[in-house]
Amino acid sequence: MKKVLSLVLSLVLVLSTAVVAFAAGFPDVNSNYSWAQEAINSLSESGVITGYDDGTFQPGKSITRQEAITLFSKALGASEKMNEPIVNLAYGIYEADLAGCEDSYAVKQGAYMVYRKVLTIDEVKEYLSKEKRDVELKRYEAATLIAKALGADAWMKTNPEIDVTFADKDDIPAMALGYVFYATELGIMNGMGDNKFGPNETVTRAQIAVMIRRILDTMDFEYIRGMISSVDTLMNNLSIKTEEGETVKFGVGNSSAIFLDGEKVTLTDLEVGMECVFTFSKESLYQIDAITYEGEETVSGAFRGKQTTNAGTTVKLADITKEEETVTSYKLASNVVIKINGGSGAITDIKNGDYVTIKMSGGLGVSLSAEPKTRKISSVKIENIDTSSNGVVITVLTSDEESVEYTLADNATITRNGKKADFSELAIGDNAELTLDYGEISDIMATGKAKSIEGTIDEITVSSSTSYITISSGGNKSKYPMARDCTITIEGKEATIYDLKLGSYVKLEVSSETVTEIASEAASEALTVTGTIKTINTSYGLVVITYEGLNGQELEKQLFLKDSTKILDTKSGKLLTIKNLNVGNVITAAGTEKLGVYEVSSLMVLQ
Template sequence: MKRVIKTASAILLALAMTTPAFAAPTDTDTTTDTPIATPTAAPSTSTRFTDINSEEFAWAKSYINDMAGKGFISGYEDNTFRPDNDVTRLEALSLFARAMGSNDSANTELLEIAHDKFDSVIKEYGLKWGTDEIAYLMYKGALKKTDLDTYLKDDEKDTPMKRYEAAIIITKAMGGEEKALSELGVVLDYTDAREVPSNAIQYVSYATDAGIMEGMGEGLFSPNTAVKRSQMAVMLSRTVDKTNYTFEKNKITAVDTENKTITATNSKGKETQYTYTDSTVIKSLGDEIQASRLVSGVEAVFVKSGNTLVSVDTVSSEPDRTITGRFVNSSVKSGVVSIKIKPDDSEENETYECASNISVTYDGSPATVRSFADGDVVTVNLVNGKIASLAGESKTTTISGATIEDMEIGDDIKITISHGNDAYNGKTYAVSSDVVVKKNTSTVDLSSIYKGDKVTLTLKYGVITQINATSSTKVIEGTIQSLTIATKSIMVVKVDNKEQTYEIPSGVQILINGEEKTLYDFRVGDIVKLTVESDAITKIVATSTQESSGSMSGVVTGINTSYGVISVQPEGSTDSKQAFCKDGNTTFVTAAGIAKKMKDIKVGQKVEIKGTISGGVFIGKLVVIVSE
């Protein structure tokens, strides 16, 4: 908050001293940082600038004054607006970000989340200003990395925005991209329609139908003409008026997935009930989730367009307190319901009163406290010391029709699933150390489970004890677009002009020129043939060069024999690294040369591991136990 206030103060001071424009092209020429104001009246007709009074700009005058009055745009120190000047791409993007709410005070924490998620990408473009707006547009999904290359790379940021490009940004700012792209066979009613790039036709159609953009006379759209300051003022004013966005930051107190309502209170205790739809975008700390995963007690920004709830963005991660454990019993005294539970991290039972508007679900369906029995697995969220929400499931649960969404591998293994039932969709479960795993009817180990596998999970007290998985395998050929090498490696491949993202498990087979190689041998642009199982690559065949090997040494901090993982903390480091090892593939010996097995490795021992890097993961070939 202090950073935003200081920024706003510095900008306002700069306005009094320098030559302002739409957005600052230099460190000494900046725009106002005035929060978004929702239009409540017709555009003002009062004269603010000396050069917009002629008949030539009568069509834009009221819009220019309106946007200047709301702090979106500004003029120059000589009281001119210079309506015929071009608008750069960065200026245009920044203005539409403000139309979407980047400057609204309710979005202060959300903007910080956007910076955390996207600053590492944005810094590549060397922006001297406008990073708040670009981060916000990326958070809202209006800009992707490929868009930044188009609009901001090198000198592109200072290039005038073309009219067809403005149509694209307008559509995204209005949340209309999905609808626009769903319209197939669009025919533009402009005499120069053939000059509109094919990838912009649907956007131009949307911006035209929405009444934001019009032709340039004589039936022309002039797609490649630069946008003028006067035109931008008109488009911006119409966009703000059309979207009519309002922003409210409140604390969630209840979620009713059956009636699709979210109840929240503001800082003064005033309660508001929001109705969401399938089109409402719901995010938690920047990650899209289902409404069922919203947690009572967290703060969220609610964005409405008129009476329609457009989005919900939680800006805090935890309620007052979340407790997981087992249901013991419930009681009623003087009309107040209390619940006794045994928390997982305590040997003592704890009793809490229920809030009057408590949200209760059992096995994913709306329920009452009476639905629970002794020993049921429960999660309760406390707000102001009372239970705001109670979710439970039976001691033993079977979840069918799930898909593996993510697998967290470490000393403990956790699996996140997607599911058609909101009660399970996006949930993460711990995996028992003695889990039974079957895939395509064969018994396998856990390392054979991949993202995208269809699974039926058996849980006992909320922990996965059995996995029955099915998968399909296909072979594809494409071009590497990007490659992230880490504990969980990711490859983006373009196949038939479409980008597809795959995880790369540690055991992936890599053949380059017929020889076994590693991920470090690949470069963006390499053509590869992939064997893909579900959403994971199990084999890569290509033509390239280079080899990688390595070693690690340190103190053992964790062992998972079922998955074959040894965690080692190198000397002088506070972080542990992981090595994948397995009896049969890895040799285990003491410093004296005595043969051992993986089960003989103990936490606290010092080890030296030699091996290779495969799929971005260290594969141990030799483990020497230095100290026992």
């Protein structure tokens, strides 16, 4: 595994356009700077810090705020070649937010500092504003940058109590006290003598050299870049293929941060073919940065050969969707991830006519999978059938518990339970065997079992693809997908899903896990109504009342009283019968309405 010491190789301090590199041993780094001599010499020999074209180092010269942004971004890997995609990504994300700073040579590095959560956009804009970018950096500002870069913000959330003991602590801005404490506790910065920190003194080149050396020793960053070749969310590990063609496997712990295009994600969000940069600190995985690029696309076709030259490898694919064959060449990345029949393989393993799928990014194929033109897949379970897009897409769960989508070919042969069927007869939950031709389902043999379920409707979800109904029965709730041609009846009459009411009693006919028929009883809705009796028919137990609607209009409602209906005279407190009611009585009735019939359980005569 090739590891790159990012700070040693990449922390090039750009302090002036007039600076050039010299060997260690600057004439002006004399005994007055003995405390910094070792740091200056070692970093100079490594090409990290450079001197001026007159052969001097100018150790006492102060650095500016935008020079500091450049320096500390490099301390986090901004100048490391392997991090170049991350720097470009960060600038692409925050370029618009940093408007007004674009003429600063440190604007890209500033965006990188925002990406790394070291500084906010407003803080970078302040550092790189035209008014302040060339202001000399003060020591408390250096402490703030160092501490933020090394994770002080997270540390201070759990360690709010700090004790800064410098004699001049009152001169340190309140917001910087914690950062000064953190930077000095780590030993990156020290006091200036007489137990003073000197917060408002400027930072010199000699001091920066010492700080860089100490940061190098503290973080010990290393980087690896490559394409993801596999992701195992069960075992929490993934493999990448480096630019040198080496496959490397990493375990991903809970403390490892994962970002995709700058957003914090989990391992499940990473996919084969994504470009990743792995950051290690003291040989432990510190952070994963994954990138997707604009213009990414997936191409597929029948393999028609390859060509390898000094410029790289190209493969030829024939378009299988056209009657007349057309062949297109695609160039592969040097570290392309190749899968043959789901396992690792080489391009030499691909045979003429094999079905090949290539993920393209930035004009190069970053992942390639190949399989025979025709292959069979057994022991799958249908999870979803989507007709919302062009064609029919069937999602199946494989024996490896992996969900995979396949398009159903227009002329596919479909059988279900041994009989020829239409795709609309396929049911979620069916067990199936698939035959694929060039990645599409050409033949599907499905089997399913029928059963009946009874209960009350708890929830209905209507969708353009698959609708669902949730049933409560025996204290348990079960959710079922509905077939696209599901038959619905209410009280024996044909109905639609929109006619079903929550709380209605239903009987479901289920095939596998999919509802094919719903027979519902009409739902009863509890109602209370107050009005004046208009008509009474004691033979049928019918009372017609008039009442005022929401808009003030007069409405009528028929009330049906049963022998069990309780009728109370509120004035006398006596129980009555329907024969005791009179036209003109004002009453309040409570009961249930079902299919427009209002059955009264209790009635009170108000006057």
